[in-house]
Amino acid sequence: MADFIDFCSNEEKIKVAIVGSGPAGFYTADNILKSTENCEIDIFEQFPCPFGLIRFGVAPDHEKTRGVWRAFSKTAQNKAVQYFGNIQVGTDISIDELLKNYDAAVIAIGAGKDRPLTLAGSNLPGVFGSASFVNWYNSHPESANLNPNLNTDSVVIIGAGNVAIDVARVLLKTPSEMSNTDLATHASKVIHSAPIQDIYLVARRSAAEAKFTNVELREMGQLEQAEPRVDAGSLPDIVEAEMSDRDRRIREKNIETLRDFSRRSPGEKPKRLHFIFCAQPLEIIGNNKVERVIFEHTKIENGKATGTGKKFDIECGAVIAATGYRSEPLPGAPFDDERGVIPNDSGRVATGLYVAGWVKRGPSGVIGTNKIDARETVDLMLKDIGVGKNKPGRAAINLLLSERGCRAVNYSAWNKIQQAEEDAAVGDAPRAKFVNVEDMMSILDNNSIPDSDV
Ligand SMILES: Cc1cc2nc3c(=O)[nH]c(=O)nc-3n(C[C@H](O)[C@H](O)[C@H](O)COP(=O)(O)OP(=O)(O)OC[C@H]3O[C@@H](n4cnc5c(N)ncnc54)[C@H](O)[C@@H]3O)c2cc1C
Structure with missing residues (x-):
């Protein structure tokens, strides 16, 4: 009788596969759980480690921001949820197979790649996209071997958002x-032995349009060994463009902070962060490696930044382009190559197929933005599904993965890897991250408790 009841309730359960375990994936799971407990949610993640950009994007010195993983961890341990780490959708299992076995599949694979820099000279050694550069200092397995040559006294960062600020701050902070x-x-070895003295953060648009959040911007005025430099003449007196009151307040605050920076007299600190607004890169010049960047001043006309013809050079040994991210196509799902996202209508892609997060709307917003975004997708998805449709769900997927010899890492196995990282931490560091997948998996090889349900 008990078996029969279990069988019945399993049939009625809504079965959802989520692809990607970043904020969008976890907020999707969380939103489903808030709407119904009668569900089975399987989260597939290409790496053994969960949390996407919380682990590989958010700056290492912003541990508090990363703390959101604790809430995701609770979701992962809900009895309706199963984490399938180390399973790459599109390789280990296809979208088609997910659609056959679940009532719905939600793709939340983020936008982890650099938008290509289409600038003459951008292929020169010493030019990096911020995605690969940030991944490198955050121990991402695919960027561990980036090995940037930072043996230079000056670096150019192109872009005026928080990622540009993060990169500058990580390069300027002292070992302590x-x-x-x-x-x-x-990364610590390379960064802390680099002779960098000047970092130029160059933005195509005006200071009033910079996308820094004010807390991050103010932090640049509080560094031990580096000081911000801004030319007061580059700052507008008022924020002119049409925008919401909230946006206006944020921008006015940023101008206020930049004005404060501009009033500071050059102090004793050996390193400088120069903010340069209204300048666009024209060409990166170098003989076998980056030597300088040619910029052109811009002016804002009818909301557009246009070149003025006035040029200037900055000599540098490295260029980091923080000019945007894009998603990669996922086999079995449509892709809008121009926008770098999966085309969708409020989260719906096709029958049974949905998207959430950066792959849905592009790389914008903060972690919390993905919560509202996932809510929209989940509401639509649950309305479409109605009640569960008797799909086999997890049981069939476990079988498939086991037939293919795929080794899925469940959440308790991830906890073991995480514990090993915490145990290896030196001094005040919260953890020493594994840099490659083999090392993560070797922790499980040496452990007698089963690490996988597959
Ligand atoms: C450098 C940087 C710093 C940031 N700092 C902050 C900050 O301080 N504060 C803040 O609020 N926001 C910050 N953000 C923004 C925040 O990280 C994003 O809003 C958020 O991570 C987007 O969530 P997502 O789930 O869409 O994508 P992601 O976080 O990228 O998650 C996608 C997940 O999908 C997985 N995946 C990809 N392909 C597959 C596949 N085929 N099969 C299985 N899994 C797959 C990936 O491995 C990844 O785990 C930062 C972003 C960047 C780039």
């Missing part, structure tokens, strides 16, 4: 300022 972080050891 970074001692309580999980900055990758390979």
